[in-house]
Amino acid sequence: MASEWCIGIIGGSGLYDIEGLEDEQWIAIETPWGEPSDEVLCGRIGDVKVRFLPRHGRGHPVSPGELNSRANIDALKRAGCTDILAISAIGSLREQIEPGRFVVVEQFIDRTVSRESTFFGTGFVTHVSMADPVCPRLSEMAGKAIAACKGKVAVGATYLAMEGPQFSTRAESLMYRQWGADVIGMTAMPEAKLAREAELPYALVGMATDYDCWREGEQVDVAQVVAQMQSNGELARDTIVKFIENLPKKRAASPIDTALDDAVITAPDEHEPAMLAKLDAVAGRLLG
Ligand SMILES: CSC[C@H]1O[C@H](OP(=O)(O)O)[C@H](O)[C@@H]1O
Ligand SMILES: Nc1ncnc2[nH]cnc12
Numbered sequence: 697m698a699s700e701w702c703i704g705i706i707g708g709s710g711l712y713d714i715e716g717l718e719d720e721q722w723i724a725i726e727t728p729w730g731e732p733s734d735e736v737l738c739g740r741i742g743d744v745k746v747r748f749l750p751r752h753g754r755g756h757p758v759s760p761g762e763l764n765s766r767a768n769i770d771a772l773k774r775a776g777c778t779d780i781l782a783i784s785a786i787g788s789l790r791e792q793i794e795p796g797r798f799v800v801v802e803q804f805i806d807r808t809v810s811r812e813s814t815f816f817g818t819g820f821v822t823h824v825s826m827a828d829p830v831c832p833r834l835s836e837m838a839g840k841a842i843a844a845c846k847g848k849v850a851v852g853a854t855y856l857a858m859e860g861p862q863f864s865t866r867a868e869s870l871m872y873r874q875w876g877a878d879v880i881g882m883t884a885m886p887e888a889k890l891a892r893e894a895e896l897p898y899a900l901v902g903m904a905t906d907y908d909c910w911r912e913g914e915q916v917d918v919a920q921v922v923a924q925m926q927s928n929g930e931l932a933r934d935t936i937v938k939f940i941e942n943l944p945k946k947r948a949a950s951p952i953d954t955a956l957d958d959a960v961i962t963a964p965d966e967h968e969p970a971m972l973a974k975l976d977a978v979a980g981r982l983l984g
Pocket of ligand 2: 907921
């Protein structure tokens with residue numbers, strides 16, 4: 697069934713705001729999972745509703761390992777989002793992904809270790825598929841929007857999510873290359889997993905800011921990341937606007953909209969009422 701789009705944008709390092717939304721307003725959203733990183737900027741571009749959340753909060757107070765991704769995704773779902781386009785600063789693990797290039801991510805390797813990575817648990821045990829972790833429709837439209845804005849783009853990349861907050865050792869960086877990772881960051885996991893659990897199609901556009909440290913004699917620092925994000929900031933904002941302007945008028949259903957249909961294993965008479973209460977937004981479609 698066709699419906700309206702409501703696009704959630706998660707802004708990464710260097711992207712704490714988007715300009716030019718009509719009827720814009722920062723709104724605080726409460727969630728059963730605690731506080732999101734910030735208020736959500738709600739507005740629209742033409743007929744498309746837009747909800748923008750700066751992943752680390754305005755001014756970047758929140759560290760990657762302390763992000764409350766459950767609250768962030770729940771807040772976007774509560775704010776009415778149908779789909780999420782996430783933006784991240786990334787280190788490049790490949791010569792041909794030079795700083796400044798945009799990267800449309802297709803796969804993930806999750807090396808994070810100390811983060812709440814599911815909405816579910818005892819009383820509502822659920823296993824969603826992460827075989828294809830991003831939404832191909834959103835990813836394709838994101839790639840086209842970058843190209844339309846004259847950005848350099850690489851598609852089909854594998855993103856390694858590391859715990860951080862320290863950058864990698866040189867041995868780790870070299871190992872991740874051998875594993876087949878193309879880019880590295882600290883935030884897209886468990887964000888992408890949680891989006892899938894919340895039945896929100898998710899795409900990730902990375903902006904390469906550095907070559908991490910796998911090249912001899914080189915290492916990454918925050919100044920390098922910030923400088924690259926500043927020089928690419930306008931292009932990133934233009935890309936987001938182009939992506940939204942180019943959406944088809946109506947949103948056709950996505951298989952991800954019903955990701956929970958074959959995922960819940962707990963029998964209904966074993967459901968835990970306290971758990972169900974917290975899932976009112978995330979699994980509201982199933983729980984009624
Ligand atoms: C500021 S350098 C490291 C920092 O940048 C990336 O953040 P985000 O993915 O939110 O753009 C990386 O994952 C680290 O959190
Ligand atoms: N080299 C890198 N490692 C992890 N996260 C990053 N974000 C930007 N560059 C990064």
